[in-house]
Amino acid sequence: MTKSSLFNQTRELMDMIKFEHTVFALPFAFLGALGAAQGMLPPLRTVLWILAAMVGARTAAMTFNRLVDTDIDAENPRTASRALPAGRVSRAGAITLLGAGIVLFGLAAGALGPLTWTLSPLALAVILGYSLCKRFTSWAHVVLGLSLSGAPLGAWIAVSGRIELPALWLSGGVLAWTAGFDILYALQDQGYDRSKGLHSIPARLGTTGSLALSRALHVLALAAWAMFNLHMGSHAIAWAGWAAVAAMLAREQWLVRGGDLSRIDQAFFTLNSFVGIVFFLGHALEWWLSRSLLAAI
Numbered sequence: 001m002t003k004s005s006l007f008n009q010t011r012e013l014m015d016m017i018k019f020e021h022t023v024f025a026l027p028f029a030f031l032g033a034l035g036a037a038q039g040m041l042p043p044l045r046t047v048l049w050i051l052a053a054m055v056g057a058r059t060a061a062m063t064f065n066r067l068v069d070t071d072i073d074a075e076n077p078r079t080a081s082r083a084l085p086a087g088r089v090s091r092a093g094a095i096t097l098l099g100a101g102i103v104l105f106g107l108a109a110g111a112l113g114p115l116t117w118t119l120s121p122l123a124l125a126v127i128l129g130y131s132l133c134k135r136f137t138s139w140a141h142v143v144l145g146l147s148l149s150g151a152p153l154g155a156w157i158a159v160s161g162r163i164e165l166p167a168l169w170l171s172g173g174v175l176a177w178t179a180g181f182d183i184l185y186a187l188q189d190q191g192y193d194r195s196k197g198l199h200s201i202p203a204r205l206g207t208t209g210s211l212a213l214s215r216a217l218h219v220l221a222l223a224a225w226a227m228f229n230l231h232m233g234s235h236a237i238a239w240a241g242w243a244a245v246a247a248m249l250a251r252e253q254w255l256v257r258g259g260d261l262s263r264i265d266q267a268f269f270t271l272n273s274f275v276g277i278v279f280f281l282g283h284a285l286e287w288w289l290s291r292s293l294l295a296a297i
Helices: 003-016 019-024 026-036 044-068 070-075 091-112 114-133 140-160 165-196 201-231 236-255 264-296
Strands: none
Touching: 019 026, 019 264, 026 044, 026 140, 026 165, 026 264, 044 070, 044 091, 044 114, 044 140, 091 114, 091 140, 114 140, 140 165, 165 201, 165 236, 165 264, 201 236, 236 264
16 A cells, blocks of 8 residues: 555545544543542643543544444435445455554553443443444434543543542533434434434434424533532633533524524534533633632732
């Protein structure tokens, strides 16, 4: 394989797994680490291993999803141009990437502590198992939420060595938020899923029911994150971040009102990519200012 073809294959693999969408869950992982440190700065080594675990887990999950869904994607006009069904990426290359992701995740889980290592097979089963769910349950969106919710919970465990209530509220919010936006995204395939006997909330409940459930889940996410703020003793800046997230989720729901999917990319990709960043920055800025004030006293 020439350097040019190797570069193109690598670029196609990164595009296939939408590597840039790691930003959805990564800020919540860092927030979990920051919260578990209880006012201290988490060790750099731990933060780097958390980053490695996130990259490995998401790489493995997305690659497995593309591998098991190749035939389904090839038949769906919306997804037929993806790298695997279109032949721009070899199956062997994708399997190699899957193995690399699993190995990186395993190494990181082991480096982060005994509890993260013990829980890593369960985490791997969830993040890979999600890809099979649409074949037998409409609640695959919730399983996807469970997959992403492991990011802040795992990071919290990596820093503190235990599971604590604030981490559960933070992770629960991620679960509800993810399930809510994934239902909106799945509206694009409502007709196709029904025709092929695939399971999803839109295929089961229709557009109106799916929109209502998505809204309810986003309200639930905001409630869970409010409980996280309360348990963390948050002040104005962290609550301002929470309010900004609430506004973004309201905007997301407004964009798809009535089942209008013409702006689904803005609702799904643009707004959701900022949710975790804004919520994390609210807490990080408040933490930084608190430490600066203490240092000045």
